[in-house]
Amino acid sequence: MNRRKLLKGLAGGTAATATLAAPAIAQTQPTVRWRMATGWPKSLDTIHGSAEELCKRVGQLTEGRFDIRCFAGGEIVPPLQVLDAVQNGTIECGHVLSANYIGKSPTYAFDAGLPFGLNARQQAAWLFEGGGLPLIRDFYKKTNVIPFPCGNVGTQMGGFYRKEINSVQDLQGLKIRIGGLGGVILRKLGAVPQQLPPSDIYSALERGTIDASEWIGPYDDAKLGLNKVAKFYYAPGWWEGSAGITAPVSLPAWNALPEHFKIAFETACNEQMMMMLAKYDARNPDALRRMIGEGTQLRLFPRPVLDACYQASFETFDELSAKDADFKTIYGPWKRFLESSNPWFRVAEQSLDAYRFSHDIPPSK
C-alpha cells in the first residue's frame, strides 16, 4: 500500500483502523531496561565476557527493545552481594557462582555443582533434562528469584601450593584460600580455609600468609600471576568438577516481561552454556603450557588424599541433608542422577577419552 492510498483509507472505515492498529502495537512494544551485576572483575574476559555477550545477545534478539546493561563486580554491587541485590530487587539480574552463597543456604551449591559431583555435561543434562532445574527453581522462588543456568567453567584446577601435598597429613593446618563446600570439606580434614578477594591472593601467597590458593583454571590463574609466587600447581579441582554459572533474576521483574523478551533471555543464557565452556576449553591449554614452560610444577593430588576428600565430601552432604530440609529435597534426586549417569559416562566418553589421552598423536608423514 503506498502512502497516498493509506492516507485515503484513513479518511474513514474500519478497515483503515485495522491497518493502523498493527503498527501501533509494534510501536508501543515496551523498551525494557535491566541491569545485570556480575560477581567478576572486568579482567576476566572469559566469565565476565560471557555475561557481556549474554546481554548483547538479548539486545540483538529483541532488536534493541530489551536492553540489559552489564556491570562488573563492585561497579554497582559488591561482588559477593549480587544475589542479595537481586533478592531485594535493587537490580533485575546477576551473574554469579551460586556456591558463593552457601553462607545463606548450602542449597545454593547445587546449581554450581557439588564436590566430586556431576561434570559440566552431566550437570547440563541434570538441569535441563533430568529434573534438576525445576527443583532448584522451587528453592530460589522462596526469595523471589528465578535462576537461569548461563555457563560453566568446566573442571577447575586444584590451585597453587607453596609446598607439595604428599599425604593427607599435609592438609593439616594448610592455610588455603578456598570458598564453597570445598572449604567446608577441607576444614574437616584439618585445613584452614581462608576467604580472600582475588585482588589479595597474590600478595598473601607471596608473603606466606597463606600456603595455597585455588582460583579458577590456567587461563584465569595466570592473569593473577599465581605461578610467580607458588611453585606447585595441583589437579584436579575436585570441589568444582562443574563450576556452573547462574543468572539469578528478580521474579517480579521476570513476571513483568513480555513473553518474547523472556524467550530471548532464556535462549541467550542457554547459548552461553556452550559458549563459556568453549572459551575456557580453547584458552586453558596454552596458558597451562606457558606456565609449565616458566617453571610451574604440575602435580596430581595423591590418591589417598583424593580418597579422604571423597569420603569427607559425601559425609558432608549427609550432614547437610540431616540439618537442612531444602538441601535434602534436592540432594536425593541429585544423587540418584549421579548414580545413574556415572556408569554410562564411564562406558563411552571415559573409555575413549582415557585411550586418546594416554596415546601420543602420530606425527604426520
Add this chain to the structure above:
Amino acid sequence: MNRRKLLKGLAGGTAATATLAAPAIAQTQPTVRWRMATGWPKSLDTIHGSAEELCKRVGQLTEGRFDIRCFAGGEIVPPLQVLDAVQNGTIECGHVLSANYIGKSPTYAFDAGLPFGLNARQQAAWLFEGGGLPLIRDFYKKTNVIPFPCGNVGTQMGGFYRKEINSVQDLQGLKIRIGGLGGVILRKLGAVPQQLPPSDIYSALERGTIDASEWIGPYDDAKLGLNKVAKFYYAPGWWEGSAGITAPVSLPAWNALPEHFKIAFETACNEQMMMMLAKYDARNPDALRRMIGEGTQLRLFPRPVLDACYQASFETFDELSAKDADFKTIYGPWKRFLESSNPWFRVAEQSLDAYRFSHDIPPSK
C-alpha cells in the same frame, strides 16, 4: 499519541510522515518461510526432536515472522540427499551428520568429528573459539552453503555384534553396517563395511546378512531393537567421539535474511549445541541399564584392536591430506588444536572423571 491526534497530524507536515514511517517499516518486516529437511526419522525424538525445537525457537525469537517448517528424512528429501537439496537451493536448510557426505568430499568429516579426534566439548571449543568454523565455512562456501553447528550426540557406542571381537584378526571379513571415515578405516583392517538405512538394520542383523552394526547410542539403538538380534554391545564408538550435527543453509537464502532473523537462527543453533547433548546424556544411562538387564553383554574393544584402529585412522588422515587439498587445509590446524587440547583435558577433566567413575558413590546414611 492517541488516534485522533495521529489522524490530525497526518493531514500535513513532515513530522507526521516520520511518525508513520516507523510503524510502516515494522509492518512491512517480511515474514520468511523456510523448509528444513532433516536426515532423521521422526522416531528419533532426540536428534530429529532437536531440529524441531530449533525451528520452534526461531519462530519464538522472531514473534512468528521467521517460520521454518521441519521435515523428517524422506518427507520432502531422501535422508542422504539433504545436503544436495540445500546446495541446489531446493530447500533453504537441512539438519545432517556431515560425515554422511564424505562421498562428495572427505572434508565433510570435520564438522561431524574425526575418528579418535576431539570429543564433544573439544569440538565446540575448536569450532567456536579455535578457528575451526571459519575454515569449515570457507569449504562449504564453494557449493553456496553456510553450515551452522547445531548439536552433538556425544561419544557413540561401537555397535551390536553377533560375535565377540577378541583380536584384530576378528575384524577380518567382518560385515559391519557403518558409514563415514569409520568405514574407510575398518576396511583398511579387513572388515567389510556395509551401507544400510536404519530401517533395514534389524532384519539384516537377525538374518546374519551382516555380523555387526553401529547406529548411535543406547537410547536410539534400543528403539531399533538391535539388542534383540545381537548379544554383544561394544564401546567406545571411536569413529564418533564427537558426532556433531550441522544445519547446512543455502547461502543465497541466508544472504537474503534480515539481520535479526540471522541472529535468531544462529542463536537457536547454538542453544541446541547444549540441548541435544543434554537430551542424550540424560536418556542413554537408563537405556543402557535396561538392555543389560535384558541380557545384552557389554564389552570394551580390546586394546590391541583400538591400537590398530588408532594407527589406521591417522594413516588414513595422512592419505586424505595427500590427495585432497580441501582436507589438507583443515587437517593441519585441526591436528594442532587436538595436540594442544588433549594434554589439558587429561589434566583436569580426565583425572577427575577417571577418579569419580572408578569409585562407588558412598550410600547415604
